[in-house]
Amino acid sequence: MKMMYQIGLLFGVCLLGQAVSVFLPISFPGSVLSMIILFLLLFFRVIKVDHIRQKADFLLKNMSFFFIPAGIGILSSFDLIRSSILPLITVIIVTTILTFGATALTVQGVIALQDRHAQAKQTKEKSSE
């Protein structure tokens, strides 16, 4: 599919996401709404993966690049956090590790429970046969 078409389609979806976010009663980021809209368009086969494949691959493969200006933005609020920078960094490190661990262990734990439940059901069905 032509590059210009892919870029146009994607920016159109982003514009739609932004528009929806303006009209929502709660503050919800336009970019996340665009993600949901694009998913729905794919899911209901309004557009095909091939329509945006190349452009999407380019963006996904280089995603971290687009965060550079946001990272440099730390400079603009540095004066506000300068005096307590060490405790703040400590808070960020510790909470990120805790959040990661709690999430991963919960997901794995619930999957294990589901698997056990499914197994128990299977053996029950087998024994009743």
Added chain:
Amino acid sequence: MSEVYASPFFGIFLSILTFEIGVRINKKTKSAVANPLLIAVILCILVIKIFRIPLESYYVGGDLITVFLGPATAVLALSIYSQFALLKKYFLPILLGTITGSLVSVSSAYLLCKLFHLDDVLTRSMLTKSVTTPFAIAISKNIGGIPSVAVAAVVMTGILGSVFAPLLIRLFHVKNPVAAGVAIGTSSHAVGTSKAIELGETEGAMSGIAIGMAGIVTVIISLFL
């Protein structure tokens, strides 16, 4: 010279150049700590500080890069679509994981800030550190934090998450790629997701889903703060 800095090409070129240096160092060292984003941000800050370039001049070009964050987040839909069978199968674990993770993130940030006697406004700016920037700005405004500080905390969390994600996966013995992806997205939002994509398509898709879910859950938590 200031006319040169004020050109949009300056910010764009500096970002691409430093990122490319970061990618090369990363390939050479094969170390997670040599994260291209981290290297690029440090190098850019050094250049801006050493040559006393006004931050506004960098952002003439820098803002054009930020524009692409929208489409870059949106195309995560493609990964989610191709991993939809997994999402359906593991919806309950993913949902419970993001709820637990978001609760732990907000409460541990609150308790630790209190422990360090950080002032109330700063504390409120730290509570949104694990959600993606637009969510963090909106929530921190509502709960009485400073949005720019909240964004700084979000970015630091994201970079930290993307640097240490591979180590954390080993530390917590995370064998399931679904669990790894959800944990990366819940703890370090879209910046972490950029790392999750490198780890695998399942990790990337799950991390992308977790960005949205953790954001929504944190909005709900913030209503009680």
